[in-house]
Amino acid sequence: MFKGLIAEKYDEWYKEKLGKFVDEVETNAALDLLSPRSGMSLLDAGCGTGNFSLKLARRGCKVLGVDISADMLAIARCKAEQEQLPIELLEMDVYDLRFADNSFDGVISMAAWEFIKDEETAFAQLYRVLKPGGKLLIGTINQNSPWGKLYQDIARQDEGSVFRHACFKTMEDLRKLKPEELIDTRECLFVPPNAPEHMINLTGEEQYKNLEKPGFIIAVWEKK
Ligand SMILES: C[S@@+](CC[C@H](N)C(=O)[O-])C[C@H]1O[C@@H](n2cnc3c(N)ncnc32)[C@H](O)[C@@H]1O
Numbered sequence: 563m564f565k566g567l568i569a570e571k572y573d574e575w576y577k578e579k580l581g582k583f584v585d586e587v588e589t590n591a592a593l594d595l596l597s598p599r600s601g602m603s604l605l606d607a608g609c610g611t612g613n614f615s616l617k618l619a620r621r622g623c624k625v626l627g628v629d630i631s632a633d634m635l636a637i638a639r640c641k642a643e644q645e646q647l648p649i650e651l652l653e654m655d656v657y658d659l660r661f662a663d664n665s666f667d668g669v670i671s672m673a674a675w676e677f678i679k680d681e682e683t684a685f686a687q688l689y690r691v692l693k694p695g696g697k698l699l700i701g702t703i704n705q706n707s708p709w710g711k712l713y714q715d716i717a718r719q720d721e722g723s724v725f726r727h728a729c730f731k732t733m734e735d736l737r738k739l740k741p742e743e744l745i746d747t748r749e750c751l752f753v754p755p756n757a758p759e760h761m762i763n764l765t766g767e768e769q770y771k772n773l774e775k776p777g778f779i780i781a782v783w784e785k786k
Contacts (some may be wrong), residue, residue, distance in 0.1 A: 563677070564610065564726045564755050569633035572611050583762045584751060588701060588778050589617060591750040592672060595782050596699050597641070602625040602667040607656045608674020612638030614647065617645040626666070629674075656684045661691045668696050676713075676728040685739045697745075699766035701780040704763045705730035708754035709777030723767055743783045748775035776779040 564572065575581035592614070598604065600622025606615045609627030611634050619625045619642070627649060635651050642649040654660060656671070657680065669692045678684045693697050704710050710730050717725035733747060752770035753762060754777070755782050761769065 564629075564631040564634045566633060569611070569631060569637060570645065572612075576613065577733055579759070580697075580755070580757075580762055582755065583631050584778075585613070586649050587750050587753075587764075588672065588780075589614075591748045591780055592670065592699060592701055593617075595718060595746055595780060597670060597770060598699060600666065603665070605659075605661075605666045605669045605688075605691060607669060607671040607678070609638060609651065610634045610674070612641050612651070614672050615649050616645065616647060619649050620645075622747060623694045624648075626650040626652065627654065628652050628659070630655050634772070641744060646655055648671060648736065656687055658690050659687045661692070661748060665691045666696060667693055669717070669761050670696045670701075672701045673703070675697075675700050676730055677724075679732075681735070681739060682747070689740065689785060694785050696785055698783045698785070700703075700736060700742055700782075701778060702731050702736070704749075704779045705732050705735075707751075707775040707777045708756070710753060713756045733779045733781070739781070743786060744781060745784045746782040748780040749778075750780070751777035753777075770783060 576585050586588050603624045604618050606625055609629050615625045615627040623670045632653050634782055654668055669688050672706040713725045716723050716766050752774045753766045754774050
């Protein structure tokens with residue numbers, strides 16, 4: 563699904579004003595919840611072109627990124643090499659992680675959960691490879707938000723869209739996964755996709771908080 567031109571053009575979104583802002587808001591929330599420390603071993607599940615893997619590696623984390631798309635991984639590899647960041651990148655399906663139990667200090671999955679249809683199986687895999695005491699963080703587009711609606715519309719209208727393969731979730735869906743070990747949740751990206759240019763900033767994010775549903779939701783579990 564994330565192949566060829568789709569993979570090649572993926573990072574262009576992060577160069578646009580709105581894409582940059584979306585990334586900033588989601589990154590701030592995720593890093594605040596995960597509190598990555600230098601030396602930590604982290605699995606980035608559905609790492610794509612390495613957007614989060616690189617951010618974590620720059621903070622001194624030992625990052626291993628996995629993805630089912632060889633094309634996305636090739637771009638991630640290039641970027642890691644350019645910055646000389648020692649990120650390990652492997653083609654692997656989150657439903658079938660080839661790692662021993664309790665392998666990582668932390669597991670993160672950003673903007674990939676949308677493409678996971680069997681949540682229980684994928685979640686069990688991510689949890690299995692996490693060390694006791696470690697955090698698992700999942701961040702995903704909120705189905706019930708202007709952003710969720712936009713991507714669902716694109717999926718209906720555009721046959722070639724990756725969102726045809728998506729299955730958007732709600733915070734309730736995330737909360738149902740191992741509720742006894744869920745330690746935190748966060749909502750962000752209140753700025754909607756059709757916001758005027760002058761509102762695409764952190765002030766706009768504050769102002770839209772009471773007006774719009776959050777476009778991105780994050781949940782964090784701590785393994786006992
Ligand atoms: C929207 S991209 C997000 C990439 C990156 N995490 C980011 O924040 O930019 C979603 C990625 O999830 C990957 N993906 C989807 N299903 C997967 C699966 N079952 N196992 C591994 N990766 C998967 C896709 O190949 C794609 O690279």
